[in-house]
Amino acid sequence: MSTQEVLEQLQAALPQAEIELLEEKVPTLLVKAEQLVEVATYLCDQMSLDYLSMVTGVDQPDYFEVVYYLYSIRHVAGPLVLKVRLPKENPEVPSVTSLWRSADWQEREVYDMMGIVFTGHPYLKRILTWDGFQGHPLRKDFNFLVETTTEQLLPTLPEPLVASNRLEKR
Amino acid sequence: MALKTQTITVNLGPQHPSTHGVLRIIIQVDGERVVDVEPVIGYLHRGMEKMAEARTYVQNIPLTDRMDYVAAMSNNLAYVLAIEQLMDIVPTERAEYIRVIMAEFTRIQSHMVATGALLNDLGAFFTPMMYCLEGRERIVDLFEMASGSRMTCNYMRPGGVRYDLSDRFLPRAQEVVAWLPGFIDELEQLLTDNEILRMRCIGVGVLPPDVAVNYGVSGPMARASGVNYDVRRAQPYSIYNRFDFEIPVTYNGDTYDRYLLRVREMRQSTRILEQALHDIPDGEYMAEVPRPRVLRPPVGEAYSRIEGPKGELGFYLVSDGGISPYRFHVRPPTFINLSCLKEIAVGWKIADVVVILGSVDIVLGEIDR
Numbered sequence: 001m002s003t004q005e006v007l008e009q010l011q012a013a014l015p016q017a018e019i020e021l022l023e024e025k026v027p028t029l030l031v032k033a034e035q036l037v038e039v040a041t042y043l044c045d046q047m048s049l050d051y052l053s054m055v056t057g058v059d060q061p062d063y064f065e066v067v068y069y070l071y072s073i074r075h076v077a078g079p080l081v082l083k084v085r086l087p088k089e090n091p092e093v094p095s096v097t098s099l100w101r102s103a104d105w106q107e108r109e110v111y112d113m114m115g116i117v118f119t120g121h122p123y124l125k126r127i128l129t130w131d132g133f134q135g136h137p138l139r140k141d142f143n144f145l146v147e148t149t150t151e152q153l154l155p156t157l158p159e160p161l162v163a164s165n166r167l168e169k170r
Numbered sequence: 171m172a173l174k175t176q177t178i179t180v181n182l183g184p185q186h187p188s189t190h191g192v193l194r195i196i197i198q199v200d201g202e203r204v205v206d207v208e209p210v211i212g213y214l215h216r217g218m219e220k221m222a223e224a225r226t227y228v229q230n231i232p233l234t235d236r237m238d239y240v241a242a243m244s245n246n247l248a249y250v251l252a253i254e255q256l257m258d259i260v261p262t263e264r265a266e267y268i269r270v271i272m273a274e275f276t277r278i279q280s281h282m283v284a285t286g287a288l289l290n291d292l293g294a295f296f297t298p299m300m301y302c303l304e305g306r307e308r309i310v311d312l313f314e315m316a317s318g319s320r321m322t323c324n325y326m327r328p329g330g331v332r333y334d335l336s337d338r339f340l341p342r343a344q345e346v347v348a349w350l351p352g353f354i355d356e357l358e359q360l361l362t363d364n365e366i367l368r369m370r371c372i373g374v375g376v377l378p379p380d381v382a383v384n385y386g387v388s389g390p391m392a393r394a395s396g397v398n399y400d401v402r403r404a405q406p407y408s409i410y411n412r413f414d415f416e417i418p419v420t421y422n423g424d425t426y427d428r429y430l431l432r433v434r435e436m437r438q439s440t441r442i443l444e445q446a447l448h449d450i451p452d453g454e455y456m457a458e459v460p461r462p463r464v465l466r467p468p469v470g471e472a473y474s475r476i477e478g479p480k481g482e483l484g485f486y487l488v489s490d491g492g493i494s495p496y497r498f499h500v501r502p503p504t505f506i507n508l509s510c511l512k513e514i515a516v517g518w519k520i521a522d523v524v525v526i527l528g529s530v531d532i533v534l535g536e537i538d539r
Contacts, residue, residue: 078405
């Protein structure tokens, strides 16, 4: 199926969705953040793009971009690239974890590194850095020396696990 | 008197011999049964994606060595493919063959380590590991011959490879390839029908195919669950469409099948190697790369993925026309394979969790980057 056909099929099925074709060679579609789940559900269920290979974020000069690379294992096809552009202030995008579980850890990574909030994510928590880490390292304006104090570099210790092991006194 | 039960939290790692590095797993056990598993990662996070933004494209190749340090050549390959995609560089014929030879040797030695480590986790302490490491040693000697380094090879370059193969390489490689089937037979003789291995592995940690696809699980782990998907077939890169080989698939999705599948893949890789070593042409090992030699890819982005030894390995590069990547992202296979640990480990005992984790074949250098 050519890129144009994919776009036509999508627009026929979801007339209210604003979809923009960014690139032809590797089919790349730009969707609105609030319509992402709708478009993704259609792609997952109707066009059997059942395999979400990669989710990542890019800190572009004027906006944040979240990139999804979709493939179909059933039909051995792909990729189809979905992109969402978000404002620099409070970037928020709905999570697609309910469709593809592979988004789970990858969205957590994007949140950790870029500070993009995935609404509806079941367990949005820092994954590579520790709890209590300040800032989001992969943002272009992140300055390690300015933003980090010595105290912040010390990981906050998790609560000792032994405490929960102690059986309650009878 | 009424008996009260309570789940207990067990902390496995981050310093624990069975976690293959610095992985921490918080396990909730109800009696002996595991009811919840939460992997905690990031202990080896070196910020490579950030570091890469401050180095030139070629300077980033050594970084990729240190991600999956058991399979450095595959990482090199995936990364240079992304640069080539950005810049439309076509590598030379000889370089393509050298790359395939290195990638398949990498697959074999990575599977050897995986098998040895799995048996370690099973309690067969270090005897099978030593068998596997002996085989691996012959292959890393070949890497040393080609690149000067055994593990962190830093061998591939956009357009080709760093050095040409020496005259002695091909005969030695052919020797190793001729020796491999016998070695794999021996390994199988010792392990495949081993009572303890079968008892501990068959039916343990079953991953159904639909769950595997939904979790984005790839590589041997997905194929052991019956997902017939291999990037070498689905989206052939380099020159993989020239070789005659099979994609082994097993259907039970348990720990035993993952072991079995890795052994079969070693055999198929040997087949590819035989053909590649036979067909390798003479000629240039490096294509003409546009000068100046500091690469400045045009503005754009590229995502290249290869079938690494542990699964689908992807590199996503965004270029702004400068000398270093604007964004450098890795899709590490084991990072995503590990995320389904909860699905396969719950319901088993702690000793089984260790075995299941061994069968996932993780490398923390790649998970944390």
